[in-house]
Amino acid sequence: MHASAAERLLHHYRSTARTLPWRAPPGAPRTDPYRVWLSEVMLQQTTVATVTPRFLRFVERWPTIEALAEASDEEILAEWAGLGYYARARNLIACARAVAERGSFPTSEAELRQLPGLGPYTAAAIAAIGFGKDSVPVDTNVERVVARVFALSSKQQVPVAAKGWWPKGQSGDFAQALMDLGATICRPKAPRCNDCPLQADCRAAALNTPEVFPARVAKKERPHRFGLAWWSRRGDAVWLVRRPPRGLLGGMAALPGPEWTAERHAANPLAVARHGFTHFTLDLLLIARSEPVGEGWWQPIPELAEAGLPTLYRRAVEAGLAAEQEPRLAA
Template sequence: MSASEDSIPGRLLDWYDRHARALPWRSPPGSPAPDPYRVWLSEVMLQQTTTAAVAPYYARFLERWPTVDALAAADDAEVMAAWAGLGYYSRARNLIAAARAVAARGGFPDSEGELRALPGVGIYIAAAVAAIAFGRRAVVVDANVERVVSRLFAISAPLPGVRGEIRRWTDAITPASRAGDFAQAMMDLGATICTPRDPRCLLCPISGDCAAREEGEPARYPVRAAKKAKPLRRGTAFWVERNGAVWLVRRPGAGLLGGMRALPDDGWSARGDGAGERPGDWRDAGVVRHGFTHFELELAVRASRSAEPVGPGEWWPVSDLEAAGLPTVFAKAAVRALAD
């Protein structure tokens, strides 16, 4: 490590001590480390989701399940319903499994290796919990850190293939002490100063070391490979309503949106015209569109007050539909059906 690189952690930590974001899952600089349960819960929720979107969910989860033991004892359906709207529902299923594994062993492990053995805990979350909750030196790389490091060292190879190199550079500047604060400082720098567009270089505590700034085009980093267009799937969702209640089904435990309450559908066929084969007076309630990680879904909504219920399920009061915890795509379909 050069003398210049060696100065980066100190200046960044000094900046963090003055400008750290106040977040509900954090302890302020200089305070005792936060409960690992809070760190882990927040990091699981924050995967591919913004801080603003996570904050209300995090608060509700903590109010309902204030400890990992409480979450471990929770009913799966209740946790999945509470998660509804955050997306990437495999995270919620892993959350339950990991909470039960932690409760069974009597608490969170404090090493990256043991943390990675928990369901749904990968390299990033293991490093974040080890560093932030337990003070271990760990290399913590999220999207904000990727951006900061890509610019700091002007790494010109495109994501995602360059992530190994980004991790090596992050390792090179991660200090032996205050690794948790350093990781959070890097995250805060990326979130507030080294932003995707129009980075505020004049306010950056490490701009003097930034190779991308020296080049004059920091916003061109990180370099990204061209995105492939997502395939489009089409399907039909069915709204069957009687006496102020709608028929809901439970999706299979494995697979996309597994274990969630949902409107019945046709399996998202290529044609999306399954309602024509079902008896009843169906009306077209419009179309909703929703993006998943690997595809786009266009869902036609068919509604009826006379059709027979589709598949095994339960009648759910329309007035209390929010409590059912429908995944976002089916919540959109419900809005269309109710507006029709």
């Protein structure tokens, strides 16, 4: 691979870089590592369009990692509501407190890896983008571009090829240039090779088969699980509880109910809310109860947004409210 290909990509990036609230423009002083870290945690499994307004709210409310570390779990989890993958939020809280306690983020990739929730990619991204280290963060966009440029059929081959190609001293900009290229030009389907600064050096483009790289792994079908949720109303309020701190949706506001199982319950539900988790699909059956169950609180319906319900339970409450309206509508 020609070094000039990397130069051409960086040149292209300088004039086309996406404007993102967690990013410094090319050539500007580096971004605060707090913003790099926060954005990278939010962007895991979530799109830029969804993350952007949520990121802005977070940094307005907690402008520094110290401020975030002082916030309560409930405040942070409520602010996170709707972003999904709540284990990330719990790791975010643990990481903020660990960094605040030690005084600042460590600067090396190896030390960053020791922080709660920081995997190899996030640690490399903070080291490269936040601290200017020669680290090589490989996310799905970078992986796709590198696999195509080198015509690598296996994703396992990508990190070595990427390391060999990565220019020293410009790691952060190069990573962001590849991320942008993957998001805008070297897209999973119908890559715009004619607009790509890497076209002259790209083996997949030369083979005229860019879309076959990297080879896709067949997805397993997601298993189905079922749960019950107790639906208790009083006036204009619904009974909510807080889930146990550990496990899926740990610490989040929720409707009360027993553990989810693989068997569908023989119940006649008021409504059913379906939600796709990473490893399974859940059908949550709402069962009306005259008395509230468990330790919780009456949440006024007009103030539901403040409860910080995760998407599953927000959908369930919406389904319950809609179901309550049905007999009246039919009447």
